[in-house]
Amino acid sequence: MLAQDKTIRGRVTEDAGNPVAGASVMIKGTTKGTTTGGNGEFSLAAAKGAVLVFSMIGYANAEITVGDDDNINVTLTLSSTEIGEVVVVGYGTQRKKDLTGAVASVNLEGLKGAPNTNIGQHLQGTVPGLNVGVATSAGGTPPISIRGRVTLNGNQSVLIILDGIQYTGSLSSINPDDIASIDVLKDASSTAVYGAQAANGVILITSRKGRLNQKPRIAFSTAYTTQTPTVGKLKPYERENYLEYLKEAFYDRAYLGPDFTQPNPDFNIEDVADNSIRDAQGHLLPHNYNWFKEGTNTGSILETNLSISGGGDHVSYLLSGGLVDQKGFIINDKFKRKSIRANIETRPLSWIKVGLLSSGSFVNQDGAEPSFGSIQRMTPLIVPYDSTGKLIPFPMNTLEPNPFSTYYVDDHDRNNYYFANIYTDIDFPFLSGLNYRMNFGNNYRTTEHFFSSIYDAGQTGRAYKEYQNYYDYTFDNILTYTKNFGQHDITATLLYGAIKRKYNRTFSEARGFPRLTLSYNNLSQGTFQFAQSDAWKESLAYQMARVNYKFKDRYLLTATIRRDGFSGFARNYKYGTFPVLALGWIISEENFMKNISAINSLKLRAGYGVNGNQTSRYTSIARVTTSAAYVYGDGAPTAFGQQVTSLGNDDLKWERTKGINVGVDFAVFNNRLGGSLDFYQNNTYDLLYSVAIPNVTGFGSITTNLGQIRNTGFEAALTYDVIKSRDFSWTASLNFSTNKNQIISLTGVDADGDGKEDDLINSGLFIGKSISSIYDYQLDGIYQLNDERIPGFPVGSLRIVDQNKDNDITQASDRIFLGRQEPKYRVSLFQTFGYKGFSLTVFLNSVQGGKDGFLGNNNPSFFREDNTIRVNNLQGIDFWSPSNPNGKYPRNISGSRAKIEPNMWQDRSFVRLQDISLSYDFATTLLKKTKVQSINLYVSGKNLYTWTNWEGWDPESLDADGNAVGLVIGGRPVLRGFTVGLNIVY
Template sequence: MKKTENFKNSRNIPQLSINRVVAMILFSACLFAWPILLAAQDKTIHGRVTTERNDPVPGASVVLKGTNKGQVTNGNGEFVITATKGAVLVISSIGYANKEITVEDDTRINVQLSPAAKDVGEIVVVGYGTQKKKDLTGAVASVNLESLREAPNTNIGQFLQGTVPGLNVGIATVAGGTPPISIRGRVTLNGNQNVLMILDGIQYTGSLSYINPDDIATIDVLKDASSTAVYGAQAANGVILITSRKGKINQQPRIAFSTSYTSQYPTIGKLKPYDREGYLNYLKEAFYDKAYLAPDYTTPNPDFKIEDVADNSIRNGQGGLLPNNYDWFGEGTNTGTISETNLSISGGGDRVTYLVSGSLVDQKGFIVNDKFKRKSIRANIETRPLSWWKVGLLSSAAFINQDGAEPSFGSLQRMTPLIVPYDTAGKLIPFPMNTLEPNPFTTYHVDDYDRTNYFFANIYTDIDFPFLEGLNYRMNFGNNYRLSKHFFSSIYDAGQTGRAYKEFQDYYDYTFDNILTYSKKFGDHDITATLLYGAVGRKFNSTFSEARGFPRLTLSYNNLSQGTNQFAQSDAWEENLAYQMARVNYKFKDRYLLTAILRRDGFSGFAKNYKYGTFPVLALGWILSEENFMKGIPAIDYLKLRAGYGINGNQTSRYTSIARVTTNAAYVFGDGGTTAFGQQVSSLGNDNLKWERTKGLNIGVDFNAFNNRLTGTLDYYRNNTYDLLYSVAIPNVTGFGSITTNLGQIRNSGFETSLTYNIIDKKDFKWSATANFSTNKNQIITLTGMDANKDGKEDDLVSSSLFIGKSIKAIYDYQLDGIYQLNDPRIPGFPVGSVRIVDQNKDNDITQQSDRVFLGRQEPAYRVSLFQNFSYKAFTVSLFLNSVQGGRNGYLGNNNPSFFREDNSIRVNNLQGIDFWSPGNPTGKYPRNISGSRAKIEPSMYQDRSFVRLQDVSISYNLATSLLKKFKAQSINLYVSGKNLYTWTNWEGWDPEANDNDGNPMGLVIGGRPVLRGFTVGLNIVY
């Protein structure tokens, strides 16, 4: 469909004047160079910052109170700063309580820091600002990135698996791939299901594979309505806030270099195709009725010859078997590798801070030509023209190279070892099996140019108004631009006549935010109010040119005019959003907390009657540990209760509310006349299509106990989504099959907890453990609301597998009871070796209407992970276990590698280790039907996908301080690590967590992709 509809709906949303924005940017940028020199101080202070056990505290901040002047301690905890007598130095470091020291006559001072209540004073990034963790009223969690830096992850998403309860991250099976990510399960049927990504305050619409993980300082996850509401309708599925690293005020230039090399191997066990001997035995078992004697078919038939049943493709001219034993699988795969190098320089004075970084990543997957190369650069610069004014630039660029095409992995598994890919002259044989099954290397021997360039920039100004203390204005102008080029040619396409194409795509979006914040503390009252006005615009264009039928392809894709048949397509779309938000954070006596939010969103994709939606939130918090009645409980160091209730929206995809037009071949004038093209309406519009609304309740507890050795959070949530966006089937007499409308209600609820315990905390030995646990359940409450049978019960949408009172991924299917043996009585239509289906109504027939039952659900029952960190002097060892469990009848996946004997199934190879039934293997799990007619019904076979995975292990060594001084470095760290080392599971097939492109689990199927086990050696150096 050509998306050339009138954009009048988009114009109903206020759009930003680009000229005005550019003028503002230029005005701000011209002020970057305004330096204001500070007066020289009187004396030089030498100091050292240590813990209570006299261990150095590197990276601690030492700042002159009331100024922006400061230093950062080196690897030995030392610092040098100039100050006048009577000045106050503020020393701070994450995990320790701040300490203030007044400068006296001494020029050398030693400072000891005491541990702070863990996490309580931590600053957490929230929407449009930051907050102390103790002041949060919503469900916000931070990812411990430092513990996973040494894992071989080229994608930020791969860092997130199992790290935060409620953050559900799958697994990627392609080089550089982004795993599927969700937060707290599904709250919609057909609405937007994507988690909102915010990079440095700006909505990020690119792939996570474009971001260099080494550039990231923090990742925070917003999970409930009271924390996500500031981002409105686009945050219905949760928010991930990514903040990049920056320089620090008065920091000496810091140079960080890291390099690593990873080898990767598939975790597939026996999932390889048969070699020659195995394939011939597999073929023999497929003809057990000939290879063995009746009646029990277990005694070998001495007259049986495999050549008599083999396909012609594996026989020579004399009828004998070809002598080959070609390893198709081995030739199409190799050892996966990742080579990564990062370099960054950061620092700053009292007016300017900076960070510049570059990175090179070269990943080769297990399948030949599964490649991912990334070159990335980043420049984060901030200047203070005046003490109350900041202007900055957060920018990055990534250049992605995915040239080359894989051989067909499914065909590599199907090809029998008795045939070869090349003839005696070394020329590729397009169809070596003499069927429509192509040579898997026809997709490999191509000319493929696949590049994507991605650019991100956020230009901002931040003003603390000097005439009114506490009033701040911030302007963000963020830009995402993506340019993709995909050029391709293959002589084997288009029926061996050759095909080539060139495809260009470009995408651009901007975000313009105006944020006004006022903070004031008076007496026991502390209030922060935030106002936001912003707009987002997005544009996409693509052009596709193709030719087929080439006399030769010597010029590859660079001269499409040589093709006999030439085609051209183009596409474009545009959408706009506008939004306003007001938020009030109020704190009384440092113990009673209130957050109130009102957000209003407008989106061009909704109908003219419902362009805007308004979404309120209210959340409360109570720090009980500040109450007098809690002071007598010494075990409790910190305890907070919080509860929030609010409404979030969810938006539809573009153009679903309007009638759309397509162009197709429509008329033929006269016999043998030419075809004329015409336009026709392809979908119905709906002037009343409106926003989905999710009403969410979250109740949580945060606590520290036992002298802050134990910290934890607990959360219970319940979300109800109304006015679901859904395509409802309508009578075909209308000329259309469906219309998008609002209907029904679903419920999503769950429980989450995260606990961290410092088991041992000695000077030379430390041992800490973090456990995460989460459950989630969804339920369909109503659908159409219609009662077709007038029996007082609402109808299910059986054809869409949606059932009232069940989960969205409920499994309504046939119950199985083994496999029909040779002499078993059978229901008509089910031959020997097929699956026995339970006849629920005992009528000796199997039908969809009468014999299907609820078997369980595809969603898991719970997720759990355990991270442990051990350190002894300079050695550190970390272990990370991750698990997804189905519980009772949960996390089920279809896994039915059934065999039906026909021409195709006997000429293609199969995977080793599949336990097919046969008379000689009566306990086989999977059906083998050789009757010549398919079973009346070939049902799905569901298995539990539950697993426990040893996901990450690392061992690192920090060189001693004396060596650091010799090399003039702050730190030198050597490490080895492993990823996906072992998985305990009863799932048979490819990895239990891996899904195909349609989101279905990959069982014992041809074409599944393996998850890779990785081993890494790395080095980190900081100067």
């Protein structure tokens, strides 16, 4: 420290008196400075007369001249609508004030206490228009979409950009603790820079970094979570209840006619029970085995993170590591992740930066679950093991295997993810404002799945080894020129880039083992041996030009054009061009607004542009497969041949989504209330769709372009500082979004000559309706014993409304539009309460269907046959019977199925108490002696309660085909979690 320097100490707070952590404190005109700790305190050597500049994103800068006082306390004031806030956009950053597109930032700080091992789980309800479902497996990635559906068969995945590079790994591989910010690009104006891959929206993830001239900052966090199902009643019957369920299945014998409500004294359950639950003498087996209990356990998550960051005059760094060990509700549903990150940047010269953003994630999901569906089907009167403790392969004496036969296996399941972006950033000294950035991004993934089971291949044993590897690189060259002259500000960006991807897979399998003592490590012991391999490559090339122009700090223009080429498209349409134009008007900067004190900021923006959607590889070309083709004589080996399996289409085009977005950003009442409103309409043309063609061609269909979809919606994001005082604060954030899609046209064919384009009824696609419209039978209760019935419908079956009154039910005449599967609107409310060192957050999330939306099929019907009297069922299903005439679900014991067994559509609307977290920051005075900047202790709960009329596993749960999961065997529960955690910053 120089003689004239002295140590300046102080604390940085915001208007309400709360500390501002991470604020920058710099000596003006130099590169020397520091940042505030978790309690807002700082220490810095500076000379008398030096000017200290205090800055923080979202706050107006403050400058203080060092005088005789060695202690300086500073209060930062929120800038008008956070005009200084910088958000990440495609290929750069922008001040929030200057945005012309629909860009939203996720509030990660408020959800830090939630037990989310997957970054996707952080996103539920946080941004209007960002639609995130639930995950029901350990480490699982929930379904994610932005602003609804804009395609039929095209790619529906949201584009993920990590640190400027397209991320093709699983979101489960990203450590949420490493994330600094998440920004969502929703409209054509903001997503156009990614062209052909951005039709479904873009999520930009930015990892944490160190800062220059920052002393080493060590952060440690740990948390433990316990998890149990949110729907505890969905369990199979235990012994007594199962026998009662079986009795009701035979109500025609267990009760006396004609009304079947009086018990039959001569009825014996053993007379109707399946052989699998009776002994040799015909008596019921004595067991009461709880298959469900043995196949499940209390879930848990143990998470630990450690990072160190900082920097000197020329180098900044962040090094981090994380461990996650999650055990799901179903035994062997395990997820373990080890993650490391190294983000390093060096400035060898004042005008050049060279950096590395890198991470490795090592995911272990060893072990296989028991079949959860089979666990729910097994009756409690049978057991999984014989008297010697050996697994019984088929305890029900049917082809249904023992559910634990998939559990007692040797399963090695590993995925390793590697990511690195090596970049160079040059501010050319000979031309002020000119910047060149080179990104060389790499994604590499390896998969090892080794498996052996003595119970496979008809109990003869099966084992295999599977290796997969995937690699892609992105090479971007970005030239940016920024110039301010007079009242004009211009930023021009040019991009030239390329992406190449490749994949390899090798699979070796053997069956029929005399013994499996070497598991999958000696496949040559198998009697039958097989090998497969697969590989592919694809590449993209693209160019982009963008101009951001601002006049008088109030009139904004963004113009973008991008050209994409993809190797997977047909020869005549390899390239597509995607333009966009957006305008903005900062009305609050106009002179006529200066005297309106209630309005702090007001901006109007509008944009129109075109995005594309890629086809999958090989869609546009004829494909060939190899199969057994001919046998030359008795005893001769099978000859294999090649067969063309699809038609090529040299004229297959890119899907194009043309979208308009009109939005308003505002802050009023001294910045206490702020937010944004957006209205949008997207029209998708040249839809990629597989169209049926005459079989005389030798093929059933061909992929082509057809039709148009319209997608419209409205979004609102509001934040209100309800109370803001020195000791107490209350902030509420409300997100609302509504979306509707509509099929405008399909094939353009009018085959029946009625003057209207034909619907694709067999595909469930109708002109003027939404993509997920429900065209089905209308129901009117259940047929009672004495009801007059339409022929073909027994007692206890569902009564279908005969729409044309012909006393018959047919598909052609009796189906109507019942509603749609998409929701009407989504709404969430996030509230934060602060009192001194305490902070309480409460997060409510809701999806509503309105009059006829967000419907899911929920039909747990019962038909008496060999299988249904042999297997178990879920408790609490309200089946009809003569003694329960108001039962909700059909029970048919007639011996003949109903002519039609229709779907039963239920409203899935819900309100969920999604997250609650209570934390405490220990007082600064207690930490001074320990040199610890902050200690935060918290407890939290997730998925605490759901208000819904939906009867099933969870209103948001979906199966592999995207259908709602109701009262069905095989569903998986959403888990309720309770967490205790600790954060320490040194």
